[in-house]
Amino acid sequence: MPRKSAAAEEVGIDIDEDVSDSDDGDNRRRANRRQGGGRGGGRGGAKGRGRGKKADSDEEEDDEDEAPKGRGRGGNRRRPANKRGAGKNNDDDSEDEAPKKKRGGAANRRKGGKAQESEEDSEAEKGKKGRKGGKKGGKEEDNGKGKKGDAKGKNKGKDKDDDKDKKKKKKKDDSSSDSNSNSDEEEESMSEGEMARLMEEVEEKKKLIANIRNKPWRMKRRLVLLKEAQQFVDKFEGALGKGKGRKWYAYKVMMTKKWIKFQRDFENFRTACIPWERKIKEVESHFGSSVASYFIFLRWMYGMNLVLFGLTFGLVVIPEVLMGLPYGSIPRKTVPRAEQPTAQDYSVLMDFNGYCKYSVLFYGYYNNQRTIGLLKFRLPLSYLLVGIGSFGYSLMLVIRTMAKNADVGGGDGEEGEFTFAWKMFTSWDYLIGNAETADNKYASITTSFKESIVDEQENQKDENIHLRRFLRVLANFMITCSLGGSGYLIYFVVKRSQEFANRTDLSWYEKNELELIMSLLGLVCPPLFETIAELEDYHPRIALKWQLGRIFALFLGNLYTFLFALFDEVNTKLDEEESIKNASIWAMKEYYANYSRLLNDSDSTPPPMDPGDVIRGPCWETAVGIEFVKLTVSDIQVTYLTILIGDFARAVIVRFLNYCWCWDLEAGFPSYGEFDISGNVLGLVFNQGMIWMGAFYAPGLVGINVLRLLSSMYYQCWAVMATNVPHERVFKASKSNNFYMGLLLLILFLSLLPVVYTIMTLPPSFDCGPFSGKAKMFDVIMETIDLDLPAFMGTLFSYAANPGLIIPAVLLMVLAIYYLNSVSEAYQNSNMELKKKMQMARDEEKNRRNNKDSTNQVMKDLEDLMPNRSLSPPAPPEPEKPPEPEAKPTKTKPGSAGKGVNLQKDVTLASPNPNARGPIDRPPGPRGPGPGPRGPGPGPGAGGGRGRGRGPPPR
């Protein structure tokens, strides 16, 4: 019954088979098939092969003789033997042994159903054959095969057959060697071989069972086949004693499934663990990957800041709180008497003065005790190391992320090939069963299509290049001007604020002028730049990069003028400090002197001075820290207010006033806001720079930043979903976020400079902070080396600090960088080369397929010139008959033309042409070099030879 259905569907199966088998042995199989077909035709058509046929049938008889013998021996094993026959046929087909092919039609058809075995399958069957050969006696087999090969070789004499012969010989060798190895087994008992054969058979069935679901058949048919195979296996597996393993096997399969499921669940769990993944996906599906890239960046920043936060709080702040001296114990931990009345005022606290200033948040609070607490925690050392360590960690992380992103960028170079087709056919996730998810998916697919459309339109754009260039230069000029202007403005304001610093009667505006101006610039300039950038008409992705670069320059200018102003302030404070230091020492002496004089008792030690009364230095580190914290906080305020007013209020107004307004607010002027990617990204980067710079002087800043990032994630996610509309041209973010990372790296480097400078050169304040009393901050390291490490470590370090060692080390590093750089360049080159090659291969493939359709004009022309051919369809892959008789005079082997690959045939069709028609007055056209040598050449025979010579390579 399976046979019947198989017969009915044979054609269909064959097609499916051909198609579905594409994975590994595709080419080979296809070639084989063609060969088989060709030979089949040839056998019918050509007469001179009677002998070959006879030999074939002889061989076949041999086989048939064989089979009954086996049956006889096996007794009740008739069926397996039969099946084996079928299986062998199957094998034969895939190995292309024509002689055996015409064996029983039914079996053949049966095999048609099963034919789709994998490569290993046929390997296995080869092995089986070998064993069989062994049983028969290696020599006999050899003879038979050799004969067969000879006969065929003589009769057909085609290269193809040579080829096949070779294959066969190889197989023969296999079989003989196999037979040798198996011979001892066979001597033991005959049924051993039977057993083996049966085992193969069972294996094969099992394979069928395992593969049956790979076949695009209707379920009914599959079930029938399956049942049959299963029955067979059930029946004989037990006989072979293999049934024991079955339970184990089922168990194993079950465990594999369980394992897969576990992995899946684990994967889900891991995805669920990624914070805000769903939020970001939601934003991405509505606003495109460019907006999502901001949120991903924000999340990344949050992760990094969490680590920094952990470092700072775990190693500096918390030890100080837990083990350090409490508030009010020493002057640096106490609010000075003069400030005490206002120290708790809200306005003072908001300026981070008063109690805020004398808290763990700032540098000045920390004591210079070498070790604190029972654990002898070296706080000053820890403070310095954490300060440097956070930079080291950030650098490492940024660079590692960049490298990883670059890796990703290199990996998917092929992506451009099928952008739209893949989106169309593979983007829908069939697993989606939730209406909301489905809506998001629709949105995201639409968005991604729009992104690709924007890219595509950009590719197709071409216009007046001179105008474009002029506009771009103009835009850049304008932007440079405004950048310079804003830089000067900041410089001016900073100067003014230094004047204000000496005065006490300051209005609120004058006090906050600097921050106000900077925030205002940050508010005004980016939209201005964006407007100017309209002139340039870049692709939105590139425009974003430009915009980022420009605003970055603006912020950088701000930052650096701010920093220089700060340094001025620090310098004046340092000068001031000198005098105060003397005054403070003098006051202390005076206090003791007064004490002893008043009591007239020089022996008793005076009680320590009230910490609030001690004269303090200005403590420039805390001042710097406060400056940074203030800047950060005002930045947060401005950002949030901008969102609240610029986006939310606007959205509310547009939405609700639209009912009673004279024009359409939603579509017309104010409309809803778009999400400002560049501004937000740069805000983030700039803010991070502030954190890096300020964290050393204000350890609490990292905590503030973590809070900011956390709240900003929720706040901005909400704001973007609630109040913004997607960009007019939704564009795809570049695959790697490396541009953002690059900016971050730059700002990290820039913020590293001033901090390291202050650590290395400026003297720390004499009466505040963990390094007070030392000449330089890094002296704390020297101290540790001297006091805590064994002496030889000290000498070791002094050697390491020797210029004689450092210079070679630097040289070595430079060399290493140079070497790695050149290596990476070489790789890049080869990468490009490979990409180009792939592209070329693809084009070629396309062209070749096109040629098959005779879109190639030259081919068409040539074919038209052929005699008797003008009526036949151009270069048909199927009609093999017409070429054959016609080509006969020129070619000795008629079959070869028909059996060639399609392309090959085109060539062979074209090539004999000039030979067949000696005088040809038409110029051969672009094919020039081809006919040239051939035309006058050796004549028909050579033409055929040439045709044949060309045949084999593709196979």
Place this chain on the structure above:
Amino acid sequence: MGNKQTTFTEEQLEAYQVALHGRYRELAPHLVPLDYTNNPDIRVPLSLIVTMPELKENPFRDRIVETFSEDGQGNMSFNDFVDMFSALCETSPRELKTIYAFKIYDYNRDNFICKEDLQKTLNKLTKGELTPEEVTLVCDKAIEEADLDADNKLSFADFENMISKAPDFLSNFHIRI
């Protein structure tokens, strides 16, 4: 899913078939008998099949059901039903999925995916939110990318070639039941 477990024992196979049969019967309790021993010729119409939670959000649900039904109209026998989940299950091989995906996207069943098919696919995927020009552009580009023999439609070979390189075809083209 029935056939997915063919490496299992008979009983397990039965169990899965029973489970699937339960799902099948759930769709149309009045049509499908509990007893399936003598293979009654019963077909559940398309409108009922697509209400399955696995399918109901799928933009191609009608096409899927039509493709797998033997009569091409979406009336599914139990065997078709099993067939569908067998082909769409996670472990079914890429080749098989490719064949069925091709059939699903070939709306007019001419064994080619032509521009009209693409337009239909695209409109279902985006809920018709693209403008006609964009649709045309996308369809043209998709054909241009994948069409290797320049006949302005995608044959199965083109489709297979394209799909075989797609990174997330396998992960997206399956249903868990």
